[in-house]
Amino acid sequence: MMAKDIWTARNADDALILGGEIDYSVTPDVRELLLKAVRESNGTFRLSLGDVHYLDSSGLAVLIETRRILMMDGRELKVTDASPQVRKLFSLTQVGILFGM
Amino acid sequence: MERKEKSTRQESRLRMLIQANQMLAQMESLPELLPRLLKLAQDVTESIACSILLYDGVQDVLRFALARNDTPGVAQQLLEGDFTVQMGEGIAGSVAQTRTSILCGPCDSRINRDTDAATGFVTRSLLCVPILYKNELLGVAQVLNPRYTESFDRDDLEILESFAHLAGVAMVRSKLLDALLEQERMNVQLQAAAKIQQAFLPKLPELDGGCHIWAQTRAAIHVGGDMYDCIMLPDGRMVTYIADVAGKGLGAALVGTAVWSRMRSLAMTEKSPSKILKLLNEMLVNDMENALFVTVCIAVYDTGTHALDLANAGHLLPLRIARTSGGAEVEEIALPTGLPLGIEPDLAYTEYRVELRSGESLLLLSDGITEARSATHELFGEERVTDLLRHATGAPYGPKLMGGVDRWQAGVPSNDDKTIVEFWREA
Incomplete structure (x- = not known):
């Protein structure tokens, strides 16, 4: 039986690395973490989604909101890596271009 | 004799405590509970005045909740005050911080005589106890001046502590x-909102010339962000779309309602689906300052020529299904896709024309179909969608696909809204 992957977050030298499954049940927590990380950083905000096995539309909405907040401050959101599922979602919805992919 | 009197008094107060417990068990709401707690605290300790302060965990302070004083006028003065007590401040603050009860006799310097001067009440003796539930601080209860003695004693303190324990359970229960x-x-x-949303769903039209339409949507939680509509135009064309607002529940449903009404008005004035998407995008970018966005796939079908003009804003690509002798051929219509609506201003969408031939169906799906989770947390996936449709025996394919997804999700709550819209031409 496949179990749901718990979402994770860890800091690397050059990016915040998210992992696991990000769906509507956890997006409020992911949003809080991302906005806090944005407040505590400067310049381009780098995010790695290479370990994210599932991202739904509410997770995508959080990424778009994060980008909007960064842009209001003259900054940008750069997704440095994405798993195949995330790439597929970015491609389907055409939003990859918003995150520098 | 004195010992016997004390023992009788203690028995009477214990009985009162038991009665208090029974009474508190019947209280159902906090506003109803607090005045009752105050009265009971006074009764079990036979005191003249009592107050309860509740702990505000967000501000880390005690907030005055209610006071009762049998000296006329005094309680009213207290009740009018809306004040907070810092942790560690005064007797109540110390009790809250240390979670340890305090007993003060007549000459105790910890009694705040300024308050006495302000209220006209003279404090002879005071008991203050924490109200706890499983070590979590809920507030403090404080009683002033025993009715029949000069000062409270250890027995009074124990009774009030027992009462505070019951009060803690009653407060959590409330x-x-x-x-x-x-x-x-x-x-x-x-x-009620779900019924209203259902009422927004269109009555599907009877089409001429062997054409048919079928649609169904199911919200994951009461109301959802998926929707479809079908608008017949005076010139015989039909505007159909499927839309998915990011997120679920009431917020998504409200945005959906705005999309629904604007789409209805745009469809009557704009002939081109790409123009409709462009105008709707401008409206949503201007109005939605939060992070919600909407994916839409729109099809304008000419029932006379069977030409389909399609435009897509970040939605799943439509499927074309052609019936064959052994089942059906399924293909994704590779129309150019633009960004979902509500993210970026000044976007242009590209239009794509196809012809719906005899025996063909066009299916618009939401991602709740492809991403439906089974009891083992496995996604239904695009391959299963294609396989199921290939082996289906003729249009309409939508009900068969919805049934297949239902079986896949049997016994587990739906993780996303699911919508299918299909129109088809008879062979």
Whole structure:
């Protein structure tokens, strides 16, 4: 039986690395973490989604909101890596271009 | 004789404590509970005045909740005050911080004589105890001046501590009941909202020339962010779309309602689906300052020529299904896709024309179909969608696909809204 992957977050030298499954049940927590990380950083905000096995539309909405907040401050959101599922979602919805992919 | 009197008094107060417990068990809401707690605290300690302060965990302070004083006028003065006490401040603050009770006799310097001067009440003796539940601080209870003695004693303190324990259980119980009632109220409102949302769904038209339309949507939680509509134009064309607002529940449903009404008005004035998407995008970018976005796939079908003009804003690509002798051929219509609506201003969308031939179906799906989770948490996936449609025996394919997804999700709550719109031409 496949179990749901718990979402994770860890800091690397050059990016915040998210992992696991990000769906509507956890997006409020992911949003809080991302906005806090944005407040505590400067310049381009780098995010790695290479370990994210599932991202739904509410997770995508959080990424778009994060980008909007960064842009209001003259900054940008750069997704440095994405798993195949995330790439597929970015491609389907055409939003990859918003995150520098 | 004195010992016997004391023992009788203690028995009487214990009986009162038991009665208090029975009474508190019947209280269902916090506003009803607090005045009762105050009265009971006074009764079990035979005191003249009592007050309760509740702990505000967000501000980390005690907030005055209620006071009762049998000296005329004094309680009213206290009740009018809306004040907070810092942790560690005064007797109540110290009790809250250390979670340890305090007993003060007549000459105790910890009694604040300024308050006495302000209220006209003279404090002879005071008991203050924490109200705890499983080590979590809920507040403090304080009683002033025993009725029949000069000062409170250790027995009084023990009685008040026992009472505070009962009060803690009653307060938690009341909060849980309040939360349950609130949830129930919310459920009733959501059910009403679900009925309203259902009422927005269009009555599907009877089409001429062997054409048919079928559609179904199911929200994951009462109301959802998926929707479809079908608008017949005076010139015989039909505007159909499927839309998915990011997120679920009431917020998504409200945005959906705005999309629905604007789409209805745009469809009557704009002939081109790409122009409709462009105008709707401008409206949503201007109006939605939050992070919600909407994916839409729109099809304008000419029932006379069977030409289909399609435009897509970040939605799943439509499927074309052609019936064959052994089942059906399924292909994704590779129309150019633009960004979902509500993210970026000044976007242009590209239009794509196809012809719906005899025996063909066009299926618009939401991602709740492809991403439906089974009991083992496995996604239904695009391959299963294609396989199921290939082996289906003729149009309409939508009900068969919805049935297949239902079986896949049997026994587990739906993780996303699911919508299918299909129109087809008879062979």
